[in-house]
Amino acid sequence: MSDTKNAYSNNITTKIRSSLVIKLNVRMLGRLFSGFLAINVLIILMGFFVVLWKAEEGAKNIITAIELAPNNLQSTYYDFKNYQILIKEGPLKGIKLPRNIQKRLPLEITDAKRSIRVSRINKEMKLLEKIDLVKYTIELSINDTSYQIIYGLGRDLRLFLHLFLIVLIYELLIIVGDIGKGSRIIRKTLKPLSDLTETAKNLNAEVLSMGTNADGTHIKDLAGVISSIDANKLDKRISVDSSQNELKDLAYAINDMLNRINDSYQSQVRFVSDASHELRTPISVIQGYVNLLDRWGKKDERTMQESIDAIKSETENMKELVEQLLFLARGDNETIQLHKEGFDACEVVGEIIRETQMIDPNHKFEIDLNRPAYINADKQLIKQAIRILVDNSIKYTPPGKKIILRVAIEEDSVRIIVQDSGIGIEPEYLPRIFDRFYRSDESRARKTGGSGLGLSIAKWIIERHGAYFEILSRVDVGTRITIVMPASKMPSSEMSIE
Structure with missing residues (x-):
């Protein structure tokens, strides 16, 4: 038996x-x-x-x-x-x-x-x-x-x-x-379901040994519901009957696990759908300009130059999108290695400002660096995260307005602040600005460009360093984003020089 x-x-x-x-x-x-x-x-x-x-x-x-x-x-x-x-x-x-x-x-x-x-x-x-x-x-x-x-x-x-x-x-x-x-990812996600099935089997044996529900009807009903769940029925849940007191906790646990699996699966589906949409848009633009060249561009130099410029721009956007997707994919698979070293955060901020001023003369940059501000981190990744914040400030700040970069030192932390005078963010949109492909305003996104992945990459980098963001924003006033990093001791090489 x-x-x-x-x-x-x-x-x-x-x-x-x-x-x-x-x-x-x-x-x-x-x-x-x-x-x-x-x-x-x-x-x-x-x-x-x-x-x-x-x-x-x-x-x-x-x-x-x-x-x-x-x-x-x-x-x-x-x-x-x-x-x-x-x-x-x-x-x-x-x-x-x-x-x-x-x-x-x-x-x-x-x-x-x-x-x-x-x-x-x-x-x-x-x-x-x-x-x-x-x-x-x-x-x-x-x-x-x-x-x-x-x-x-x-x-x-x-x-x-x-x-x-x-x-x-x-x-x-x-x-x-x-x-x-x-x-591997799906099996890892569904492993708790297999463990719970094994637990249900053991629980069934215990119930039968106590003489309660000797026919094992409730366990069989529970197992039957679990076996009927597939990719098209991830929203199906197990009903909790008041008479099944010995199975209530198990049913609740299974329902909670199914909620997590469904949320993870829907997130992956949305990610693939959004990525396909983002790639389809530049391809459609390129195809449209190729047709324009085919019809009128061969003899019209103005149309030809316009088409070439648009195709180059869309190709660059598509290349940047693919690189961002690859970064996030590698991050999800935990294949990105952090090469941490001790350095002064003010040096990185100074480099970013010098590089940005050369390519963007239309904004005023103000710097307030409290040296030295030592942190132990991957220098290139931290620079990438700060640059993402600066690029966003440039996109959403009108020409001629001021952008402030500040490095402040507290007892156990270093605060890297990027503050703009731009359009600001509505309060209801703030919790979602780090979601992948999220844009609070599609019309603004079309004007400024971007795929909605930059802040997701910055969040991944900052969280892997044990740091976090603080955000303060007011509509039509500006946005201030602060990276709070754990402070580090002075590098040994500099101590020896002194």
């Missing part, structure tokens, strides 16, 4: 692990895979467009040379930078593009016909040898003479194939890494 019950309990544990771990992991990987798929399709389309545009540009130069000196073609075959030019007899073959598309291509001859052809393939050929046989052909008439311009796509396709293969390998490594990391 006891063996049957043990087998039943083990079966429940197996169901819990398979339903939660697998489904949660598959759902997260599905989102990641769909994002990679969309990016790969965009890369393929843009690569194909660039290769054909390059072929059209070269064909345009060849046509210009033929029109200027048609008698220079001494034979029916001529090589010109990976191009073949044939004097053709018979009707033109290929696809004639619509007039509105033809006008936007470098080669503007409206009766030209285009085709992509592959020479005769031998079954014994390797893949790269087959790719070398792909040709892009343009057939057209000039001064009653038919020409066939053939461009070998093999070299461009091989280069694109190698680059695309590198991208696929990198994406595969990310997916494989996330499979292992996701499974």
Whole structure:
């Protein structure tokens, strides 16, 4: 009888692990895979467009040379930078593009016909040898003479194939890494559930030994509810019946644990969704300006420069976002090592001010440094956290206004203060300013830029040093953020100098 019950309990544990771990992991990987798929399709389309545009540009130069000196073609075959030019007899073959598309291509001859052809393939050929046989052909008439311009796509396709293969390998490594990391994180999160199931089994044995509820109905009902919970039912809870006095504490504990699991899972889902949204926005902007260039930018220098500047800006924003996401991911996985050393916090603040004044002459910076203010910390990470606060002050402070940086010393702490004269923060928004991707005002965020990750990174850095923030803000007056760091003794190297 006891063996049957043990087998039943083990079966429940197996169901819990398979339903939660697998489904949660598959759902997260599905989102990641769909994002990679969309990016790969965009890369393929843009690569194909660039290769054909390059072929059209070269064909345009060849046509210009033929029109200027048609008698220079001494034979029916001529090589010109990976191009073949044939004097053709018979009707033109290929696809004639619509007039509105033809006008936007470098080669503007409206009766030209285009085709992509592959020479005769031998079954014994390797893949790269087959790719070398792909040709892009343009057939057209000039001064009653038919020409066939053939461009070998093999070299461009091989280069694109190698680059695309590198991208696929990198994406595969990310997916494989996330499979292992996701499974470990989910299993670690769900370990209390397995422990509670084991506790329920032991409790069932104790209840049966006391003769209470000899049929074990309540335990079986509890186990049945637990086994029915999966990724789509994380909001399901166990009802606490007043008659189940011996199981009340267990049911409460399970419900509390399910609340934590659900909050953690929903947080991960929101994080992936927000990250996808933040990446989709610059990609859409880049695609829009590429279309603008395709339509009007080739002959309009102002439109071309505007598009280039916008694409460069969005690319830089996307690079910064990816770097911030990688930092937070490494922080969540506890793979960032702190290299602590003793130093004067005033030196770091002074460096930041000198660097900021060179790139931002539009604000007034006031400094109040009480030297020496020694702390024991990772110098680069602390500098990164302070710079995040300074950058935020610059974004939300009108030009000409004052930004104050102060370092104060108390008995056991060093206070690094960044105070601006900006727009301030509403009181109800203050508790959430360190949340990832959180913005109190989306309209202001669009004007100032940023992804909403800077303060999350600063919080991670400060908390890992055993420090904390103090924030005081008034709307239309300004914001003061104070980093309170544990004070350190004077470095031994400086003591020896004295």
